[in-house]
Amino acid sequence: MRPGTNTGPGTRQTRIIVRHAPMNNNPANQTDQQKPLSVSRLIGLLRGTIEPSFKSLWITGELTNFSAATSGHWYFSLKDDSAQIRCAMFKGKNRFCRYRPKDGEQVMIRANASIYEARGDLQLIVDWMEPAGVGALQLAFLQLKEKLHKEGLFDAERKKSLPDRIHTIGIVTSPAGAAIHDIISVLKRRDPFKHVIIYPANVQGKDAATSLIQAIEIASARAEVDVLIITRGGGSLEDLWCFNDEQLARVIAACPIPTISAVGHEVDFTICDWVADLRLPTPSAAAEYVSNDVTIMRRQLDQLAQRLSDTIWHRLQSSMQQLDWLSARLPTPQHLLKQTLFRLQDLEWRLDKSVRDRLVDTSGRVANLRDRLSLMSPATKIKQYENLLAHLLHRTETSINASIHSANERLAQLVGHLQGVSPLATLARGYSITEVVDSNQLLRADTPLSPDTVLRTRLDKRVVLSKYLRDEEASHQ
Missing domain, CATH: 1.20.5 (Single alpha-helices involved in coiled-coils or other helix-helix interfaces)
Structure with a gap:
């Protein structure tokens, strides 16, 4: 396989551009400008170039050297007349494969290119495998599935919830097919009270998709059912192909009635399964889902009836006990009269006592x-x-x-x-007081005197007048 060539349906053409370094014929200069690569580094570079460029490739070829390891992984080679390549399909992917491949079979795979670093081998990591005979239909299925998924027709937010109580069931299928008989049989056994309206349609053949679209549009216009089951029995991919019609998928998505897809068996998947509000594996499973088991309902009704009877019985017993208790508490006329008499006597005594107490209080x-x-x-x-x-x-x-x-x-x-403290007392003890007559000042040691100054000396019982002559030196004896 060469890069950039057509390898199968849906293959993307990839161009690999290699930019070469300028030529230099001097080995010494080459050594200085470019360091040599290790093997692991080279493998890493090749892996980083190849893996992003070769993804989700559809490839056909002959399967050979098939080996199923104990780990659950599959290892094989895919070849044609002039080349072959190793392949690995891991356990998480091969469990979705519907058949066991054998050597010599022509198969179509979807894979990503990779390099196994331990040996440096180029290999393909396979995530889908099917026989090459149905590859075109399967490819168309996957492409339509991806397209509708991108448009949001599979989103859970868009899908409608089924009603809690389903009274009328609409069925879009062939009146002569096994699916309608399975559904009717299950409904008769489980819930014979359900109303069923059949919208006949072809479920196989060239005009089957158009017939299914017309039946769903009639059911949508009449709006007479609570849920619409789109169903048929199992078959090959070609038999079920009408349920992979794009226009049919869009009509189911636009249907105002909650829809259930029950096409084929549990392993069969169609576009209708993805776009419907609910997918169930078989027609019988759809009938069981929308019906109530009469046996279980009868058992539940019996249990409810028994609980109701027990409740009524307990309430009746409780009411009778309460009535007996109230009857026992209900007094007789004689008893009421006696109680009234006692009360009158008590009131009379209380009145008399109140009057006497009031009189005593008033007297005080x-x-x-x-x-x-x-x-x-x-x-x-x-x-x-x-x-x-x-x-x-x-x-x-x-x-x-x-x-x-x-x-x-x-x-x-x-x-x-x-x-x-009186001076007179001092004079009585023999002392005297001298004063200057002119100034009436007491004579002190520092009082200035002039000759002939008149002095007055007071004694205890007499006053003596004298004149100042001079000062004499004081004697300390």
Whole structure:
């Protein structure tokens, strides 16, 4: 296989451009400009170039050297008249293969090119394999599936939920096929009360897709069913091919009624399965899904009836017990009369006691008011004021006498103190006081005197006048 050549349906043409370094014939200069590569580095570069460029390739050829390892992986080679290449299909992918391949078979694979670094071998990593005879149909199926998927027809957000209660079921299928008989049989056995409306359509052949589209459009226009089952029995890829029609897929996506696709067997997948609101593996599974098992419903109804009966019985017993309890509590007329009499007697005693207590309280208040009134009479007030006046006079007299006595004692103390510090007392002890007559100043040691200055000397009982003559030196003897 050469890069850039057609390798099968859906192959992308890839151009590989190799940019060469400028020619230099000097080996020494080449060594300086470009370092030699290690083998692992070279393999890594080749792998980084090949793997991104050769992805999702559709390739046909003869299968040879097939080997199934204990790990579950498949190893084989794919060849034609002039070349061959190693291939590996790992366990996670080959479990979707519908048949066991054998040596010598013509197959079509979808694979990515890779390099096995341990040996440096170019190989293909296969993610899909099928016999080459149905490859064109399968390729068309995958291409349409990818197209509708990109448009969002398979998105879960677009799909409608089935109603909780389904009363009428619409079925788009062939009236003579096995699918309708399986569905009717299951509904009769499980839920015979369901209403079924059949919209006849061809489910195989050239005009099958158009017939299916017309039946679905009729069901959508009439809007008389709660859910629409699009179904047929199993068959080959060619038999089921009408359910891979693009226009049919778009009509199912636009259908206002919730749709169920139940085409073929569990291993069969069609475009209708992907675009419908719900996919179920078989017609019988679809019938079971939209129906309720009568046996289970009867068992549930019996259980509910028994629970209802038990509940009613318990409520009745509880009500009867409550009635007996209320009857026991209901008093007789004699008992009511007796209770009334006791209550009247109690009220009479309480009234008598209240009156007596009120009289005693009133008598006490009257006596208290009488005493207060007597205290507030004029004679009493005058007597009180006379006593208060006498008491105040006595207190005043006593206070005045005490004040006079205290003042006399204080005066005597002051007189004694005054006499102690009086100059006259000093004179009585033999001392004298001399003063200048003209200035009435006491004669001190520093008083300036002039001759003939008149001096007055006071003694205890006499006053002597004298004149200043001179100063003499003081004697200290």
